[in-house]
Amino acid sequence: SYFTESGFTPEFGSVAPGAPGAATTGTRLIAQFHDLPPGVFLTAPASVRSQLPDGSPGQLEARRVIGFAGDLSGGELLDSGGPWELAPVENGRALLVYEVVPAAPYQGVNGALVNDTFRIPVNVVYPQPASIGGARVVLGLGPWDATAEMSATAPTPRFSPPDPAGSFFPVIVGPSLDYLTFRFTPSDETPLVERKKFDSAVVAGSLSVIEGGDWLSAAALAPPENDTVGFTVRPEGLADGRYHGAVALRLASDPNLLVIVPVILDVNPPPEIMLDTSPVQFRTGVGDPAPPAQERFLNGRNKWLDYTVTVETTSGGNWLRVTPTAGSTPVYLRIEADPSGLAPGRYEGSITVTAETAVNSPQVIPVLFEVTPPLPTFSATAVVNAASYRDGGVAPGEMVTIFGENLGPEEPAGIVIGADGKVSTVTGGTRVLFDGVPAPMIAASKRQTTCVVPFAVRGRERVMVQVEVDGWKSAPVSVPVLETKPGVFSADSSGQGQGAILNQDGTLNTPENPAPAGSVVTLFLTGAGETIPPGIDGLLNPAGDPPVPLASPLVRIGGVESQIEFVGGAPGLVAGVTQINVRVPGTPGDRVPVQVLFSWRSSNIVYVSVAP
Structure with missing residues (x-):
């Protein structure tokens, strides 16, 4: 052994x-x-x-x-x-x-x-x-x-x-880079052929395909090129995926050694156009420069593609341009919109990308170009109580006035009552949106617009306000939301001076027509907040059983808390306008101060005339 x-x-x-x-x-x-x-x-x-x-x-x-x-x-x-x-x-x-x-x-x-x-x-x-x-x-x-x-x-x-x-x-095996790779995508020409040269002649009869099936064949060339082997791949009929093959042969330089040439075949799905086809949007103002160009990346899935690009516009002429218009992927398409000569309006176009070998050809990108008139502009501090002109936030149902530029039509437009009996949310082509909710419109003009804050803002910390004129919206402006923000209407709509107050006999209170001491006068205000039952936007207050503010009011006349006889929605006026009937104390004077509080938030001060 x-x-x-x-x-x-x-x-x-x-x-x-x-x-x-x-x-x-x-x-x-x-x-x-x-x-x-x-x-x-x-x-x-x-x-x-x-x-x-x-x-x-x-x-x-x-x-x-x-x-x-x-x-x-x-x-x-x-x-x-x-x-x-x-x-x-x-x-x-x-x-x-x-x-x-x-x-x-x-x-x-x-x-x-x-x-x-x-x-x-x-x-x-x-x-x-x-x-x-x-x-x-x-x-x-x-x-x-x-x-x-x-x-x-x-x-x-x-x-x-x-x-x-x-x-x-x-077994840690370093990779053998001595292999052949074939890639096939439907529409490629077949068969796929590649040659490989060795350092000596192939021994006759030693070459064979040891893996790969019918899709792979190989043969040594005739002398004197018998040191070169031709590999032929026929991928027709193969499903998508990776296939492994191999050819074995012996070389005259060392016939004992068996040389293995691995072959990899990747059969890809049919080529596709890879392109973001979501709409491209441009916007610029009349007389402003062209908006910045945009780009979309065009590529081919599974294969590079030859492509062509065409553009079409439905109106406005040749304002849409794309470059390049033909070539091979991958490429960035540069998209431009030229506003020269275009009137304010919305213009539509499309970009069509075609690649003959792609199964999803053509691909279309919609294009929207907005050429805007001068847009509405305003600031948060320009959103004020329509009675007191105080800023600082809005309350549910508060009538507010917005000051700015391009806020409505050149000719002022007033309140419109719709077929449903409510105040319309549009007047003079103008709307005011609070978090997207349209407000009942009281009036609209180029530099001043008045509306009623929707009751739906209750409970929010802030609300985004936008003014829309003929479909063109301002930038959104954020303002705080308050529970109440009372403002008492004045006689000259200035928010101060003589109040818009009615005497007990229904006549307007003035220094020449004072209220008798101990009589009941009527105040009108807005910003009292939510009501019972909950307020309905645009509804005209009924004469009987009007809505009552959720918050309790307090009225001071001449600095003295006065007796309130009635509080509720002002009959016949839009929901959000509140009427308070209050008894006048015995302090005479032409300018007796009046102030209203809701939830301890005070209104502006106006004046009432009281007879001696």
């Missing part, structure tokens, strides 16, 4: 010292490769001579076994010094089996002990630009019988598979 030590190191696919145990001649060395990715090919030599510790040839030889049984016994030993051959890979696994035999001319020395080492190279061809850190190898040794040392004949081999739970060694 002859003893040897064998093992597997983490080095690239080689068997080296370190196996746990000794082996007799007839012992089989087993290497199992696990977790190999698709497209990996292994080749190994037919035989390997052992080495002595000093590096000189040993007395043993490991010869590769093919056709072995499931228990790794039996099979045929390849010839000593024979060529390299493939190791079949199935389901990510490959199995190499070598048997230890005496090397010629040695025939065996009974009882001699040798300390030989085997290094079995394994060529791993991996056609991907990455390493396989996940692959691993286990080493197995065929068991030996200690009684065989005293036996005149070799023991009957008993082999078992390696134990997958132990002796794992990772």
Whole structure:
């Protein structure tokens, strides 16, 4: 019997010292490769001579076994010094089996002990630009019988598979860049052909397709170009996806070595246009410069595309331009809108991108160009109570006046009662929006517009206000929302001076027509806030059972809290205008101050005339 030590190191696919145990001649060395990715090919030599510790040839030889049984016994030993051959890979696994035999001319020395080492190279061809850190190898040794040392004949081999739970060694394989890649997209011309030149001639009859099926073929060219192989790929009928193939051949420079050329075929879906087709919007004012150009990125999915671009406008002439109008992807399309000669209005156009080979051609981008008249403008401080002209916020149902520019028509427009009996939300082509909710309109003119804040703003901290004239909106302006913001109407609509107050007989209170002491006068105000029942936008207050403010009022006349006889919506006026009937104290005078409080928020001060 002859003893040897064998093992597997983490080095690239080689068997080296370190196996746990000794082996007799007839012992089989087993290497199992696990977790190999698709497209990996292994080749190994037919035989390997052992080495002595000093590096000189040993007395043993490991010869590769093919056709072995499931228990790794039996099979045929390849010839000593024979060529390299493939190791079949199935389901990510490959199995190499070598048997230890005496090397010629040695025939065996009974009882001699040798300390030989085997290094079995394994060529791993991996056609991907990455390493396989996940692959691993286990080493197995065929068991030996200690009684065989005293036996005149070799023991009957008993082999078992390696134990997958132990002796794992990772295989770190650098990528082989010596591979071919073909990419096919429907509409490409076929077949796909590529040539590869080697450093010597291809051995005649050695070339074969070892993986790839009918889609892959290869042949060496005729001499003197027989160092070049032509690869032909016919992808017709293949589903989308990646396909692995390989061609094996031998070269005259080293006929024993088996050269593997991996082939990758990527079959792509049909090409598509990749383009954002959401609308492109431009806006500029009359007489202003052209708006900044915009860009859209045009590309092809699965393949570069040749494209053409056309533009169309429905009105306004040739105001839309796109560059470039033809070429190949990828590219940025520059889109421009020219307002020269255009009157205020909305103009529509479209951009059509066509690529003959794309399955989703053509693609259309809508374009909207707004040429605006001078837009409404105002500030938050210009939103004031219509009675007191105080700013600082708005209350539900408060009548407010907005001051600014371009807030309505040149000719002032007044209140409009709709068919439903409510105050319309449009007058003179003007609307006022509170968080998008249209307000009942009282009046509109170029620099001043009056409306009633919708009751829906109640409970909000702030509200966005916009003025819209003939469909053109101002920039939104944020204003605070208050629970109440009382303002008492004055006789001259200035928010101060003589109040718009009626005497008990229904006549207007003036210094010439004072109210008798102890009589009841009527005040009109806005900004009392939400009502019971809840306020309805634009509704005219009924004469009977009008809505009552949710907050309780307090009225001071001449600094004295006065007795309130009635509070509620002013009959016949829009919801949001409140009437208070209050008894006049006995303080005479032409200018007796009047102030109203709701939720302790005070109104402006107006004056009432009281007779002596």
